Amino acid sequence: MVLGPALSDELVRGAAVLVGACVRPVLSRVTDTTTGDVRTVTIACGATREVICPSCADRARRLRMQQCREGWHLDTEPELDDPDASESDDEAPADDNEDDATERRVRSTRRREDVPDLPRLPVSGHTVGRTFEAPDGKTYRPSMFLTLTMPSYGRVTDEGVPVDPARYDYRRAALDAMHFPKLVDRFWQNLRRATGYNVQYFAAVEPQRRLAPHLHAAIRGAIPRKLIKQVAAATYHQVWWPGIDYSHHYRAGRPAWDEEQGGYVEDGGWMLPTWDEAMDYVDNGDGLDVGEEPEPVHVLRFGVQVDLQGILAGTPAADRRVGYLTKYLTKSIAEPLDIDDPHRISAARRAHIDRLAEEVRWLPCSPTCANWLRYGTQPKNARPGMEPGRCPSKAHDRDHLGLGGRRVLVSRKWTGKTLTEHRADRAAVVRAVLAEAGIEMDDHDQFSATATAPDGKARYVWTPVRPVDPDAPSYVWAVAKSIEQRRRWREQYDAAKQATGPPSGDVSATDPSSPEGTPPCPTT
Structure with a gap:
């Protein structure tokens, strides 16, 4: 897929949403220690909030729908x-x-x-x-x-x-x-x-x-x-x-940490009561x-x-x-x-x-919350640098x-499966459809972190690509790569269904609110 340099980030993001591709893919550089090849791959961000990534959030919601439906009437x-x-x-x-x-x-x-x-x-x-x-x-x-x-x-x-x-x-x-x-x-x-x-x-x-x-x-x-x-x-x-x-x-000021006493003290120098x-x-x-x-x-x-x-x-x-x-x-x-x-x-x-x-913002959320300093009590396991109103929870x-x-x-015995296993079930349906149609799918395990070289060491070395890196690809390139990957999977899946018909358990048909939708990613 080729995108011109004039395309804006907003336009590319919109195109990604239309095809169900991740709008903020995570980039990693994979080095093959055997051949020396280095390539940059995209991984879906996996966000569950639509405001962050509509495509990944929708896939996460559909996965929960499958989990709910499968365990309800066992x-x-x-x-x-x-x-x-x-x-x-x-x-x-x-x-x-x-x-x-x-x-x-x-x-x-x-x-x-x-x-x-x-x-x-x-x-x-x-x-x-x-x-x-x-x-x-x-x-x-x-x-x-x-x-x-x-x-x-x-x-x-x-x-x-x-x-x-x-x-x-x-x-x-x-x-x-x-x-x-x-x-x-x-x-x-x-x-x-x-x-x-x-x-x-x-x-x-x-x-x-x-x-x-x-x-x-x-x-x-x-x-x-x-x-x-x-x-x-x-x-x-x-x-x-x-x-x-x-x-x-x-209401004004806050207790300060006293190194000698090992705790927070009020203005008069008296240490606040500990949590216990x-x-x-x-x-x-x-x-x-x-x-x-x-x-x-x-x-x-x-x-x-x-x-x-x-x-x-x-x-x-x-x-x-x-x-x-x-x-x-x-x-x-x-x-x-x-x-x-x-x-x-x-x-x-x-x-x-x-x-x-x-x-x-100001109420304590747990015994370790920094907001306890606001009410004259040291948080449990108090440490220097705690500030009311800035609890990370x-x-x-x-x-x-x-x-x-x-x-x-x-609940634990809803289906007897973890969410990862439900995700694998959805991917297995896609693989079965492609295999029945004789379509060869991408080898998604070709960069497996568990693969070993002849010397017994890891063959593929994964290195995160940070946006500040001098050679980091642009946002447009990363999303375009995500769009290309999603379209290829969609075309393969549609061709397989055209050849064999939707099988029993077709995951795209299990969501009544979805007119087909996009197939689940075989790797997520």
């Missing part, structure tokens, strides 16, 4: 060859008295009195849902689609902005967003205990119009609606931290009246809105829900979900985003608005 138990190697997002269940520090502190496991009790059954190992028999003898194995929301922080308009920003509880909204993943983990733990089986799920975390997080989840198997709503109402998460009262934070000292103060109830029990700094609960839908395998409703689950994975949390032009955001909505972003970014965790949550 009728046999998936097998994990190596459970420790799973790329699952499902974390080990936490006990009710677990806090966010590295060392576990022993606290009462008694449930709060302001939440209902739950049934607690021994959890069996099976993950497949029950079957139901209709009067005509036909059997069904339904699954469910669940939506969980957070409570209200104040009245909002149809646009999702507060009616009265001064009375909107931004602090609670920010803390809920920061600890939302822990509340979700607690929900799955409680649901498994209440149902007595190992409930499996594929869930996506998304922002509502008001920017509060909510959860969409595909659940394998059918669970009584009353029980799920009961579990949602009884699920909570307590944050046992030192106080984060605004009346005590350092501050947590001892919380656990011992220092400053409380006699008989008064320590309280967590924050308690998370779900809102009253719980939406449940029964879904049958192979129905249009199942396909629509898979698309709905993955619809916004390429968007950031703060990005508007219902318009194409971000400049059309109203002033009120922009102010709402700014206010929430300011809140999450993405939870503080405007694009995340407190949601620093994963956007996709998948």
